[in-house]
Amino acid sequence: MRNIIYILFFMVALVNAQTKMSNAESAVLKTKVKAHATTINTLLSDFTQYKHLDFLSNDIISSGKLAFKSPDMVKWEYLKPFKYSVLFKNDKLFINDEGNKSDVDLSSNKMFKQLNSLIINSVKGDMFDDNEFDIAYYKKEANSEVHFSPKDKEFSKYIKAFHITFNDEGHVVELKMLEPSEDYTKIVFNNRSVNTPLSDAIFAQ
Amino acid sequence: MRYLLSSFCLLFIACGSYPKKHDFQIEKVATNNVQNFYFSNENEDYVYKANIDVYDNNFSGIFIVKKIEESNHRIVFTTEMGNKIFDFSFVNNTFRVNFILEDMNKAILINILKKDFRALIQEKLPIIKSYSTQKDTLVYETTLDNKTYFYFKTQQLDKIIRVGNGKEKVAFLFSEINDTIANRIQILHSNIKLNINLKLFK
Numbered sequence: 001m002r003n004i005i006y007i008l009f010f011m012v013a014l015v016n017a018q019t020k021m022s023n024a025e026s027a028v029l030k031t032k033v034k035a036h037a038t039t040i041n042t043l044l045s046d047f048t049q050y051k052h053l054d055f056l057s058n059d060i061i062s063s064g065k066l067a068f069k070s071p072d073m074v075k076w077e078y079l080k081p082f083k084y085s086v087l088f089k090n091d092k093l094f095i096n097d098e099g100n101k102s103d104v105d106l107s108s109n110k111m112f113k114q115l116n117s118l119i120i121n122s123v124k125g126d127m128f129d130d131n132e133f134d135i136a137y138y139k140k141e142a143n144s145e146v147h148f149s150p151k152d153k154e155f156s157k158y159i160k161a162f163h164i165t166f167n168d169e170g171h172v173v174e175l176k177m178l179e180p181s182e183d184y185t186k187i188v189f190n191n192r193s194v195n196t197p198l199s200d201a202i203f204a205q
Numbered sequence: 206m207r208y209l210l211s212s213f214c215l216l217f218i219a220c221g222s223y224p225k226k227h228d229f230q231i232e233k234v235a236t237n238n239v240q241n242f243y244f245s246n247e248n249e250d251y252v253y254k255a256n257i258d259v260y261d262n263n264f265s266g267i268f269i270v271k272k273i274e275e276s277n278h279r280i281v282f283t284t285e286m287g288n289k290i291f292d293f294s295f296v297n298n299t300f301r302v303n304f305i306l307e308d309m310n311k312a313i314l315i316n317i318l319k320k321d322f323r324a325l326i327q328e329k330l331p332i333i334k335s336y337s338t339q340k341d342t343l344v345y346e347t348t349l350d351n352k353t354y355f356y357f358k359t360q361q362l363d364k365i366i367r368v369g370n371g372k373e374k375v376a377f378l379f380s381e382i383n384d385t386i387a388n389r390i391q392i393l394h395s396n397i398k399l400n401i402n403l404k405l406f407k
Contacts, residue, residue, distance in 0.1 A: 051287040055271050055279050056250045060406070062285070076286070081406050082254045084265070084285050097256070097265045158288065177287070181304070185287030 018138045018145065026137035029144050030128050032170035037126035043068040045192040049078075053183050066123065066189070073203045074119055087205050088116045094205035101205065125164055125172040133162075143167055156180070223355065223368045229336035229344055237332060239345040239356045241365070242385040244326045247272045253390070253403035255282065260398045266290060268403055270326065278326045295323060317399065321392055324349060324365060325377060330356075 021029065044067050051060040064078040064085075077085035087094040091107040093116075106113055121127045128135065133148040148162040157180065165174035171192060178184045244251055255268035269281045276297045282290045292303040300319050330347040337343055342363075345356040357364035365377040373395050381388035392401040 049287065051267070051283065053269065053271075053281060055273055056269070057248065058250055060250070060252050060267065060269070078285055082285075082404075086285075095265075097263075100263070102263065179289065181292075183289070 018140045021137035021139055021144070025139070029137060029146070029166065029170065033125045033166060034128065036170045037124040039195070040068070040124055041070045041195050042198045043123065043192070043194055044196060044198060045189045048188045048190070050186040050188070052186065054181075059186075067198055067202050068120065068123055069198055069203060072116065072120060074116070074123070075203055076119070087203060088119070089203055089205070096205065103205070122162060122164065122175055123172060125166060125170065127162065127164070140165065143173065221371055223353075223366075223371050223373070224334075224336050224344070224346070226371060227338070229338055232335050232337040232343065234332070234335045234343065234345075238329045239332050239347055239358075240329050241327060241356070241362055243362070243379060243387045243390075244270050244272055244278065245328050246385065247274065249386075251386075252406040254406060255404075256402045257282075258398070258400045258402075264290070267406075268401075272326075280322050280326070291318070293319070293322065295326060317394075317397070320350070320352070320367075321375065321377075321401070324354065324367060324375075325390075325392070330354070 044065070046063065047066050048061065048063045051062075053060075062078050062082070063080050064076070066077070067073075067075045073087070073089050075085060075087045083096075083098050085096045087096075088106075091105070091113075093104040093106055095102045095104070106116065118127075127133060127146075127148050132152070133150055135149075136147040138145045138147070144166045146164050146166070148164070150156045150159060150161075160178045160180045163174075163176040163178065164172055165176075167173050171194075172189060174186065174188050176184055176186045249272075251270040253268040253270075255266050257264045257266075266282055266284045267287075269279075269283070271279045273279055278295045279293070280295070281292045284290065289304050289306075291305040291309060294301040294303055300323070302315060305315065327349055330349060332345045332347055334346040335343060336346070338357075341359065343358045345358070347354050347356065353368045355366045355368060356362060357366070361379075361382050363379055366373050367375040375395070376391070376393045378391040378393070379387040379389070380391075386405065388405040390401075390403040392403075394400065
């Protein structure tokens, strides 16, 4: 009997590895992340991307570098297993696909503009917009995990939720984008450096 | 009248069979079926970097094929960042669109992709006739969904051609082959501006 209780207790503990935050805790986290986000002028980070499709045996793994320069330049560069980069700059999207360059004018494209600001906000972690998202806060071991579910019906057809994991300093360590089908893209950041001077050459296309 | 006759002649030449036009010689073979092993292993995730040229637009992304079980394939195309562009299921003879971006949700496009991908993953088809070419290639004629296909085999399957009115409509080219994995695959259309280039993820 005692064993059963232990097992039950252990199961409950497992389920609770991710527990809901109290209002006070979520307010502290939000303040911390927002304060950190406003100090970010530049950001450089390595990333590893895991594309999870339920029917595959393994996640599809790719990796590269992310560079951000305030207010709105972002370069998302894949280095393995292929070379591919997208650069958001001056209302344009520049694509470099293994040397083949192209660009898309975003000034008239609302969806791409939204995407750009979404990428910037998610990288900084500051997506705390109650008009745009239903937001839920969780504790996950030493980290925090916040779930942002888009309120916009059109948008939620593509992305059901963003799950952002913050470390105890309020920095984004993981970004997960979930599709309505439960398939997801998980991006894990490492070797992150904030406010180191980035030359414009990084953002040249 | 003379014009009519010469038109008929022209028509006749134009409709000449594909094997005749390419000087294929009838060849007897012992096998009854032609096989394509490139997407036949259930334990394999087939993941390719893809470039799709449609008219003057170029799309790139990740092209994924998975054999779920016998006669059941899933084909998904996503952007590099993982957002799904389309997601199709081929189960026995049925075809299902699990997801497609609204901008691409056009019956004509879906039909073309459906036809192409069905041919791409089809593992086994009965041989109607077989031929040999001067380049030591065996060519097998077969049909799939009432369309005529020619399978070209040297050491392995190098090429599949879909033919209509004696003319090549679509070519599927397999190269850099390791065992049963084609590292490069091209799907080239002759009558519309649509080409798909696939390069295996490594």
